[in-house]
Amino acid sequence: MSFTKLSVSVLALAAVSATAAAARDQISIVGSSTVFPYTQAVSEQFANNTGSPSPIVESTGTGGGMRIFCNGIGEGFPDITGASRAMKASEWAVCEENGVTDVTEALIGFDGLSLAVSRANDFDWDLSLSEIYLALAAQVPVEGEWVDNPYSKxxxxxSRLPDTDIVVLGPPPTSGTRDAFVELAMHVGCEELEYVQEGGFDGDWVEENCSRMRTDGPFVEAGENDNLIVQRLDSDPNALGIFGYSFLYENLDNLKGVNINGTEPTIDTIADKSYPVSRPLYFYVKNAHRGVIAGLNEFVEEYMSEDALAPGxxxxxxxxxxxxNERRAELQERVxxxxAMEAKTE
Known part of the structure; x- marks a missing residue:
């Protein structure tokens, strides 16, 4: 593959050239903690192949990464951000305000939002989405009333579930993993409740009333570093954790996945969509920085390579x-x- 000449505005290129070429010789990447290990792997391969400095990769969370990425162009701003959801219209508006308008969006693959527990926990975990909702939501139905969540065990x-305290470690509101978990697990779990179905509540009601995670103790915001959740699960066999499948995959010696609706999180069940909580992963690259930031073209080329993205x-x-194969080839050509991506309008 080879890069074609990119259409970059003269002002944008001048702004980058005046600062970045002289001041920064390392690629700067921010964004999702879920995408982080994949980008880190590409960074290591890029450095090994080229002898160039390894890019600086920071795990800031999807929302945090978007804010930093969209703040402007030039050496003081990152070249790429990873995301565990698509860019929002509100984030694109910030990009536009700051002149970050020539951006390429790359959907690199899919990931499962895994619940996991220590292998020292001998319970055969299998939760429905409605049970997950009842454990973690700020408000739930009890005896026909919508009330603050009273459940502690x-x-x-x-009664088939363990008589142990509910302790679930998960991501903060700035995380794309949190956004995806709320949409794919909490909203769907809420919709499955008899109270919601019999009440005839629509999607707007669910979004308004079923999006908040509880803050009274059982749900613990564990920051953007998913490795800290893994460490906590190692030390507390009764705690569950929420993170991207890659962190479960890398720690299968110590952790096991929690089945959802009878389905185990695996590469195969995520790929065939039988695992109910899966989402696409992205990165976004500033085209104004290509050809100006040293090694950025080559780094993107490595990320798009068959060695990185193909099965195996x-x-x-x-x-x-x-x-x-078809979607991957289209992605590689476009990136x-x-x-440039189209403006986000919703």
Missing amino acids: WSEID GYLSERGLVPLN MNGV
């Missing part, structure tokens, strides 16, 4: 579920040619 939700590639070995 799993057995209070269903080094990213799938770390838990990424690859795109099919390598620097095709």
